[in-house]
Amino acid sequence: MTTPGITLLDAERFAELVTLGTRAPSLHNTQPWLFHRDGDAVEVFADPSRVLPATDPSGWGQRIAIGAAAYNLRLGYAQLGWRAETEPFPEAGEKHLVVRVHPVAEHRITPAERTVADAIPRRHTNRRPYLEAPVPAATLAALVHAADEEACRLTVLDARGVGEVSELIRDADAELERRRGYREELRRWCRDAGGPPDGVRWDRLTGRPHADERLRRRDFGAPTTSSDRRYESDPCLAVLTSSGDGRFDELRAGQALQHVLLRATSAGLTSSLYSQPIEVGAVRQRLSAVCGGGTPQMVVRVGYGLAHGPTPRRPIDEVIR
Ligand SMILES: Cc1cc2nc3c(=O)[nH]c(=O)nc-3n(C[C@H](O)[C@H](O)[C@H](O)COP(=O)(O)O)c2cc1C
Structure with missing residues (x-):
């Protein structure tokens, strides 16, 4: 897909993607992920030191958080001009490897994708009271x-x-x-x-x-x-x-x-x-x-x-x- 010798995902772009990935929500803000560059793909591992055995014994919350991070990575690839797909649990022998996100085709980011991508840095959990205004x-x-x-x-x-x-x-x-x-x-x-x-x-x-x-x-x-x-x-x-x-x-x-x-x-x-x-x-x-x-x-x-x-x-x- 890429010209031999030219890497789409250089260190700088990888860092940009990781920054987006880390903006995902996570249970108790444990940030239970580790990101790895594998060629043009980003792999997301569950961090075994950031678990909540009492609250989340099955690891459900970790996988939700990593799924959310993977969505941000997909948007990050779209911003770079690529459509990316997720490959869940791609290697049976790597029990902490949860997902590989990899570019599959050139892609011009759509207005809808740009709108949600732009919201990544602004999204946050707001536990305060909200206004009485109904949502349309x-x-x-x-x-x-x-x-x-x-x-x-x-x-x-x-x-x-x-x-x-x-x-x-x-x-x-x-x-x-x-x-x-x-x-x-x-x-x-x-x-x-x-x-x-x-x-x-x-x-x-x-x-x-x-x-x-x-x-x-x-x-x-x-x-x-x-x-x-x-x-x-x-x-x-x-x-x-x-x-x-x-x-x-x-x-x-x-x-x-x-x-x-x-x-x-x-x-x-x-x-x-x-x-x-x-x-x-x-x-x-x-x-x-x-x-x-x-x-x-x-x-x-x-x-x-x-x-x-x-x-x-x-x-x-x-x-x-
Ligand atoms: C799987 C999961 C479960 C969560 N459960 C709760 C919850 O029960 N109560 C709550 O106040 N926040 C909950 N959160 C939100 C996190 O506390 C929040 O994402 C985290 O503190 C990071 O803050 P941010 O969302 O502002 O980036 C949950 C988030 C995830 C991903």
């Missing part, structure tokens, strides 16, 4: 379409569905609190504002969840802030599902999640994630029933609100293998 149906349809393009499904919940899912989040959260090692992991990944560039910073948590909060935020034990703003009364929630429940499906769901979040960002929305109901098997099954079947991979909240700005990431030399 056409914008929600664009998010549904984004999931669809990655062979996943996004179900936007009606008021009844939001009520049911808020119960499921609460049940799952209570179950997780009883799980051995869970609280210790939250403590371990919670950071002061001046702390290392990973984990979840206290100033991003808007304090501990209130008893009357409709959607129970994960309780990192952060000190309560002085803000008394109330959460929106009618939150806009959607559930991302895949057709299967295997690791290939999780990787696909990670790409779909990132496509949805970037599409939301590009439409002026802000977002936050609730994965407690995914982390508790019995609750996940109930969630599947609420959204009409499939394997739930994430609960996504979107709305309008004041942006924080990007969440810190480790420097790329720490994530290159």
Whole structure:
């Protein structure tokens, strides 16, 4: 594909791609990835030192995060003028190698791709209260379409569905609190504002969840802030599902999640994630029933609100293998 002796992916371009990859979301901001240049391809490995055995014993969250990073890499290749494809788990003997992203053809970036690619640096998790403004149906349809393009499904919940899912989040959260090692992991990944560039910073948590909060935020034990703003009364929630429940499906769901979040960002929305109901098997099954079947991979909240700005990431030399 490339002229012999000419490498499409030189060190500088590889660094650009890795920077984009690291902007993906990850459970507790563990940034559980390592990037490797293999010719013109980028391989993403799961970092075995950045696991959450109590919260995420199966590694689901790692694969969602790496799927999201792979989606950013695809956009990065598109910016370089290439269409890239993902090859999940390409080598049976390499158990930590999750995905290889490689260019397959020259490609002029489309306006839609450019719009979502431009949103990569702006997307971040916003756990604050949002405005009471409803999200227009056409914008929600664009998010549904984004999931669809990655062979996943996004179900936007009606008021009844939001009520049911808020119960499921609460049940799952209570179950997780009883799980051995869970609280210790939250403590371990919670950071002061001046702390290392990973984990979840206290100033991003808007304090501990209130008893009357409709959607129970994960309780990192952060000190309560002085803000008394109330959460929106009618939150806009959607559930991302895949057709299967295997690791290939999780990787696909990670790409779909990132496509949805970037599409939301590009439409002026802000977002936050609730994965407690995914982390508790019995609750996940109930969630599947609420959204009409499939394997739930994430609960996504979107709305309008004041942006924080990007969440810190480790420097790329720490994530290159
Ligand atoms: C698999 C997965 C699960 C997540 N679950 C939650 C969650 O339950 N609650 C939450 O507040 N954030 C959740 N997040 C968001 C992460 O905390 C967030 O992505 C991370 O702190 C990095 O921040 P950023 O999204 O602003 O870049 C999740 C992210 C991923 C990828």
